[in-house]
Amino acid sequence: DAKTTQPPSMDCAEGRAANLPCNHSTISGNEYVYWYRQIHSQGPQYIIHGLKNNETNEMASLIITEDRKSSTLILPHATLRDTAVYYCIVRGDTGRRALTFGSGTRLQVQP
């Protein structure tokens, strides 16, 4: 699976959009980009995933560049409850593979 690079930490003002970048320059054609978050000591929570097209759900939007070498997770209106560690993970659709978590980005939403 391709390696990902994320900034270790970011701040965002409450009510503003939070844009979390992820670099995955070695991604291959059949690899998906997944985003999870972990709030304090809870279990990680699935947010969204995509292959090449931009995706949106009730939690967030995922923007993947045309060359697929990077992506951005967008939380449109960040709240204090969005303070968490956000993980960007790349994984191929190969069946017998599990997700590998890196260090993620610690997002602090400021009041």
Next chain:
Amino acid sequence: DAGITQSPRHKVTETGTPVTLRCHQTENHRYMYWYRQDPGHGLRLIHYSYGVKDTDKGEVSDGYSVSRSKTEDFLLTLESATSSQTSVYFCAISEGSNYGYTFGSGTRLTVV
């Protein structure tokens, strides 16, 4: 999360004793996973399962064994607990390789 339960939530045990952690799901998902999380290491995969009696090792499987005799239960056993196995253990389930994971609330294990 609804549909996945880990037990116990907290456990303190002595070095050298066997310990079994249980992950129970009511979603009938095929895939189940055990991770551990330590400060400075993030989540690391211990073992995973793709169905009944079908398990595989993850990156930190030494000292751990698993069993899956029923779809709904995935057991993680520490045959002889060591202090290095003090950690928070998370179980996860998934419908398939292209689906998101749902994680349990975790088991905090302390080996003294």
